[in-house]
Amino acid sequence: MDFDTLHALGKTELHCHLDGSLSLSCIRQLAKMINRPLPASDDALRQLVQAPTNSENLADYLKTFDFVAPLLQTKKALQMAAFDVVAQAAAENVRYIEIRFAPAFSISGDLSLSEATEAVIEGLHQAVNQFDIVAKALVCGMRQLPNVDNQTMFRANAALVGNGLVGGDFAGNEADFPTSVCTPAIKTAQALGVPLTFHAGECHCPQNIAEAIFLGVPRIGHATACFDQPDLIQKIVQTHTTIELCLTSNLQTKAARSLDEFPYRALKAAGAAITINTDNRTVSNTTLTHEYELYQTYFKTTAADFLTFNLNAINAAFISEPAKQTLRDRLHQDYAAYL
Numbered sequence: 001m002d003f004d005t006l007h008a009l010g011k012t013e014l015h016c017h018l019d020g021s022l023s024l025s026c027i028r029q030l031a032k033m034i035n036r037p038l039p040a041s042d043d044a045l046r047q048l049v050q051a052p053t054n055s056e057n058l059a060d061y062l063k064t065f066d067f068v069a070p071l072l073q074t075k076k077a078l079q080m081a082a083f084d085v086v087a088q089a090a091a092e093n094v095r096y097i098e099i100r101f102a103p104a105f106s107i108s109g110d111l112s113l114s115e116a117t118e119a120v121i122e123g124l125h126q127a128v129n130q131f132d133i134v135a136k137a138l139v140c141g142m143r144q145l146p147n148v149d150n151q152t153m154f155r156a157n158a159a160l161v162g163n164g165l166v167g168g169d170f171a172g173n174e175a176d177f178p179t180s181v182c183t184p185a186i187k188t189a190q191a192l193g194v195p196l197t198f199h200a201g202e203c204h205c206p207q208n209i210a211e212a213i214f215l216g217v218p219r220i221g222h223a224t225a226c227f228d229q230p231d232l233i234q235k236i237v238q239t240h241t242t243i244e245l246c247l248t249s250n251l252q253t254k255a256a257r258s259l260d261e262f263p264y265r266a267l268k269a270a271g272a273a274i275t276i277n278t279d280n281r282t283v284s285n286t287t288l289t290h291e292y293e294l295y296q297t298y299f300k301t302t303a304a305d306f307l308t309f310n311l312n313a314i315n316a317a318f319i320s321e322p323a324k325q326t327l328r329d330r331l332h333q334d335y336a337a338y339l
Ligand SMILES: O=c1[nH]cnc2c1ncn2[C@H]1C[C@H](O)[C@@H](CO)O1
Pocket: 017, 018, 019, 020, 058, 062, 065, 100, 101, 102, 105, 140, 171, 172, 173, 199, 202, 249, 279, 280
């Protein structure tokens, strides 16, 4: 399929970070609100907000996020940011998106941990009213923060689950803070009834994936390190764990040092529930359409495959069954002409 067809196809995205996906124009508006000077040219701004092509590892990639954090400290800023990312997704015919962010990174001003989330939800609502898309929020615990901080964040946000917020995640520095370190906060989120996805396997550490599955986490972000672990892949299949693949991001962070280390082929061959995601539209300089194009080029992914991956995403989405069925029906219609 050519790029225009991929662009026009209905798509779903489970793994998209708010702070990593702001458009340059939104970044400019947010910077203006706090009188922060930015380079005049978009090329120069891009250099500041995209991960360097020669990132050495995940920690290196994550440094780029420091740039936008000061821009996301008010209700208005978070609303605008959420609106902006949904607008970008809707423009490429994403019909369902879960957008994640870390409330702990938006409380340097007056906002509380739950007010930050309410602001994001408000921005999602505004966009959903304007565009043909369903958009929900996820809150990220950050691995490098103390468990008590992540527990406080989940407690503060648990009451919002089901009301625009649909679940939680853990992101951040995986190499130094493996799954075992975050386990107390994972258990707290689970006890609070927060549906969880979890970043794991981005630093050549299959154990982090296995431990998250053992803890009963139903979705794993990345899972890159399973590519050469047949037993772990079997575990993923048996437990019906959904995998949120992020190809461009993995190549940048060196989670996959080459396409051979990307787990798509192995997971697909085993029948695992895989989904395609951007991770960070701006930091990784990608779109969901671009990701689809890469899968076609590198892996000969077909329209039938894309439909399956979208249905996998809907099955694993943290929304009600009737809402899922509406989205499934729409996807079947969208793909019918290409099967
Ligand atoms: O790919 C990632 N792995 C781990 N953490 C990540 C990734 N992309 C973004 N993050 C972090 C940086 C953001 O500030 C945070 C919340 O979106 O999540």
